Amino acid sequence: xxxxxxxxxxxxxxxxxxxxxxxxxxxxxxxxxxxxxxxxxxxxxxxxxxxxxxxxxxxxxxxxxxxxxxxxxxxxxxxxxxxxxxxxxxxxxxxxxxxxxxxxxxxxxxxxxxxxxxxxxxxxxxxxxxxxxxxxxxxxxxxxxxxxxxxxxxxxxxxxxxxxxxxxxxxxxxxxxxxxxxxxxxxxxxxxxxxxxxxxxxxxxxxxxxxxxxxxxxxxxxxxxxxxxxxxxxxxxxxxxxxxxxxxxxxxxxxxxxxxxxxx
Amino acid sequence: xxxxxxxxxxxxxxxxxxxxxxxxxxxxxxxxxxxxxxxxxxxxxxxxxxxxxxxxxxxxxxxxxxxxxxxxxxxxxxxxxxxxxxxxxxxxxxxxxxxxxxxxxxxxxxxxxxxxxxxxxxxxxxxxxxxxxxxxxxxxxxxxxxxxxxxxxxxxxxxxxxxxxxxxxxxxxxxxxxxxxxxxxxxxxxxxxxxxxxxxxxxxxxxxxxxxxxxxxxxxxxxxxxxxxxxxxxxxxxxxxxxxxxxxxxxxxxxxx
Amino acid sequence: xxxxxxxxxxxxxxxxxxxxxxxxxxxxxxxxxxxxxxxxxxxxxxxxxxxxxxxxxxxxxxxxxxxxxxxxxxxxxxxxxxxxxxxxxxxxxxxxxxxxxxxxxxxxxxxxxxxxxxxxxxxxxxxxxxxxxxxxxxxxxxxxxxxxxxxxxxxxxxxxxxxxxxxxxxxxxxxxxxxxxxxxxxxxxxxxxxxxxxxxxxxxxxxxxxxxxxxxxxxxxxxxxxxxxxxxxxxxxxxxxxxxxxxxxxxxxxxxxxxxxxxxxxxxxx
Numbered sequence: 207x208x209x210x211x212x213x214x215x216x217x218x219x220x221x222x223x224x225x226x227x228x229x230x231x232x233x234x235x236x237x238x239x240x241x242x243x244x245x246x247x248x249x250x251x252x253x254x255x256x257x258x259x260x261x262x263x264x265x266x267x268x269x270x271x272x273x274x275x276x277x278x279x280x281x282x283x284x285x286x287x288x289x290x291x292x293x294x295x296x297x298x299x300x301x302x303x304x305x306x307x308x309x310x311x312x313x314x315x316x317x318x319x320x321x322x323x324x325x326x327x328x329x330x331x332x333x334x335x336x337x338x339x340x341x342x343x344x345x346x347x348x349x350x351x352x353x354x355x356x357x358x359x360x361x362x363x364x365x366x367x368x369x370x371x372x373x374x375x376x377x378x379x380x381x382x383x384x385x386x387x388x389x390x391x392x393x394x395x396x397x398x399x400x401x402x403x404x405x406x407x408x409x410x411x412x413x414x415x416x417x418x419x420x421x422x423x424x425x426x427x428x429x430x431x432x433x434x435x436x437x438x439x440x441x442x443x444x445x446x447x448x449x450x451x452x453x454x455x456x457x458x459x460x461x462x463x464x465x466x467x468x469x470x
Numbered sequence: 471x472x473x474x475x476x477x478x479x480x481x482x483x484x485x486x487x488x489x490x491x492x493x494x495x496x497x498x499x500x501x502x503x504x505x506x507x508x509x510x511x512x513x514x515x516x517x518x519x520x521x522x523x524x525x526x527x528x529x530x531x532x533x534x535x536x537x538x539x540x541x542x543x544x545x546x547x548x549x550x551x552x553x554x555x556x557x558x559x560x561x562x563x564x565x566x567x568x569x570x571x572x573x574x575x576x577x578x579x580x581x582x583x584x585x586x587x588x589x590x591x592x593x594x595x596x597x598x599x600x601x602x603x604x605x606x607x608x609x610x611x612x613x614x615x616x617x618x619x620x621x622x623x624x625x626x627x628x629x630x631x632x633x634x635x636x637x638x639x640x641x642x643x644x645x646x647x648x649x650x651x652x653x654x655x656x657x658x659x660x661x662x663x664x665x666x667x668x669x670x671x672x673x674x675x676x677x678x679x680x681x682x683x684x685x686x687x688x689x690x691x692x693x694x695x696x697x698x699x700x701x702x703x704x705x706x707x708x709x710x711x712x713x714x715x716x717x718x719x720x721x722x723x724x725x726x727x
Numbered sequence: 728x729x730x731x732x733x734x735x736x737x738x739x740x741x742x743x744x745x746x747x748x749x750x751x752x753x754x755x756x757x758x759x760x761x762x763x764x765x766x767x768x769x770x771x772x773x774x775x776x777x778x779x780x781x782x783x784x785x786x787x788x789x790x791x792x793x794x795x796x797x798x799x800x801x802x803x804x805x806x807x808x809x810x811x812x813x814x815x816x817x818x819x820x821x822x823x824x825x826x827x828x829x830x831x832x833x834x835x836x837x838x839x840x841x842x843x844x845x846x847x848x849x850x851x852x853x854x855x856x857x858x859x860x861x862x863x864x865x866x867x868x869x870x871x872x873x874x875x876x877x878x879x880x881x882x883x884x885x886x887x888x889x890x891x892x893x894x895x896x897x898x899x900x901x902x903x904x905x906x907x908x909x910x911x912x913x914x915x916x917x918x919x920x921x922x923x924x925x926x927x928x929x930x931x932x933x934x935x936x937x938x939x940x941x942x943x944x945x946x947x948x949x950x951x952x953x954x955x956x957x958x959x960x961x962x963x964x965x966x967x968x969x970x971x972x973x974x975x976x977x978x979x980x981x982x983x984x985x986x987x988x989x990x991x992x993x994x995x996x997x
Contacts, residue, residue: 548910576910
């Protein structure tokens with residue numbers, strides 16, 4: 207009955223031994239080399255610790271004296287986020303139709319996809335810098351940035367949703383001789399509408415977050431207020447701003463989560 | 471010998487699920503516990519190894535009183551009780567061998583558990599048991615690649631790896647088709663006598679219970695109302711065990727018959 | 728116009744609550760329009776600039792063409808640095824996020840205090856943007872790649888910890904019960920019953936975050952925290968627009984590369 211076998215090894219994840227050890231060695235070399243060549247200047251760090259301490263002791267307690275400035279900055283962020291969401295969604299709908307492989311024709315599909323890929327690839331801060339250089343400091347640059355940011359997200363997911371639609375309805379419309387546009391409006395739009403509303407609410411939330419960041423490079427909103435406070439070493443005011451941003455993000459996340467749950 | 475006395479379990483402030491229950495199991499008996507859903511079978515089994523904390527009463531296994539152990543002592547004591555589950559409770563993404571060896575987790579070092587370098591003695595024992603139940607060739611397979619009956623065999627071997635003093639089986643065949651279910655029952659019966667191991671099985675299928683057990687315990691509303699040889703379980707006793715007021719009880723009888 | 732029509736369409740589908748839904752939808756629409764009107768009328772922009780914007784944009788793009796590859800070697804070196812920042816930061820963050828996820832999942836956290844500590848770590852890490860973290864760590868470590876790695880890491884911990892925690896909360900409890908019945912210690916239960924179950928989620932989440940971190944690492948340089956952003960900032964400051972466009976193209980290539988690699992890894996591992 208007994209085989210007497212008393213050894214067992216877990217079958218390795220990668221069965222080919224050469225490949226396995228090659229991978230292990232390559233990964234370890236990469237990790238060791240990159241960590242070993244990190245330029246850590248410990249004198250600078252200990253100096254930095256003192257500086258960090260100065261920042262933190264300067265930051266406590268947070269200073270809400272200039273709450274007028276704070277509220278203005280925050281409202282500006284909110285306006286940027288709202289306008290960018292509306293603008294972004296307005297542009298995303300046609301783009302999504304262009305980039306949906308089941309609706310669109312090949313050349314237009316490729317154009318739509320490329321626009322989306324480009325919009326997604328650049329971090330909003332980079333886009334913001336370019337826009338600030340092109341159209342000047344202020345909330346307009348911020349709104350343009352977030353329009354691009356919204357397109358990257360909303361148009362992509364909306365295009366994917368369009369690709370999943372029930373094509374029977376489209377065929378039904380075509381069979382009664384409807385034109386291209388009315389087919390879209392009657393057979394496709396109703397199917398993607400709930401998704402669009404959900405995406406819009408989600409995007410408003412992420413635009414509000416992002417608007418706090420793009421302000422740091424001069425694109426208006428509360429980020430600009432924060433960057434100014436940091437630049438003037440008003441660390442207590444900077445902390446107050448950061449706390450407001452964190453609070454606003456938490457509230458907006460909770461609200462958008464709630465609204466999306468109600469809609470879905 | 472497992473001796474349960476005056477065992478009571480109450481969830482929250484509701485009616486007790488187990489009411490001052492007494493039960494003694496010894497030798498290599500295979501004892502089947504039958505009763506409708508909600509009769510307290512599963513709670514009874516889980517109170518033995520304190521997966522469910524009993525409210526009062528005593529559980530004594532070969533001289534160890536289980537109800538008063540602290541967490542650390544309980545962990546050590548649990549190694550002496552093997553348990554088999556209705557839905558097998560295997561770790562799907564691990565190999566059969568790892569699942570089987572997880573029965574030894576109470577014994578081996580953390581390092582051995584982490585690196586999967588199990589003691590030779592354990593591996594030999596595992597192969598013997600797996601061969602006995604016919605799954606040795608699956609040692610390197612992932613548990614979720616196996617069929618239901620094979621998975622339950624892994625579950626049984628895992629429990630036996632503990633070298634338990636008693637084996638508890640909670641509806642071990644309820645997720646299996648009739649043929650496989652009979653195979654698992656006869657396996658449990660044979661193992662009980664081969665290993666001189668007392669086995670307690672919660673079971674819904676009364677026909678199977680009568681065929682494979684040495685003793686049948688009938689529960690109703692947290693009490694034992696029948697405790698005798700399978701042959702003594704006649705229609706009258708069956709009615710008493712299953713003829714509960716709730717519709718669920720009647721449905722249960724229908725399903726069994 | 729289009730959205731009104733489509734609302735109408737949706738209404739036909741959901742005729743059960745017609746009246747209420749109709750009210751809610753029109754209410755929502757009106758509210759949206761009011762909010763947009765408020766934002767448009769009060770936002771502090773100089774409208775002449777807005778009308779002028781297309782010309783300005785065209786002008787800027789004109790100056791960017793053609794991209795200037797003469798500085799390509801140092802651009803590529805900075806890209807390599809960017810990849811390293813993202814990779815190292817993701818690795819460190821994964822290691823740190825494991826215990827955080829463990830204490831912030833309701834079914835594994837030792838007690839309520841640890842649960843709240845875990846949640847506090849997650850929220851503070853996630854709410855503060857990478858750039859803000861980078862500002863702080865540049866002040867501590869001085870400008871350079873180290874500040875960038877730590878900033879990305881601090882930001883990633885919250886993301887990884889939250890998703891991993893959710894994965895832990897979704898595990899099947901049955902194997903845990905089985906191992907408890909075997910008398911296994913808490914740590915061994917984690918090792919055998921929990922870790923294997925969250926493995927796929929773990930890899931998927933780590934790869935996803937790496938992909939995100941590649942993008943985030945491209946902007947660290949703008950606040951002095953290393954990577955390709957440094958070169959971008961330099962080129963913008965000196966109005967070297969052909970080099971700016973070259974850098975942007977390389978970033979595009981990097982991000983596309985990251986997406987290809989991460990989708991390959993996902994397929995390979997899962």
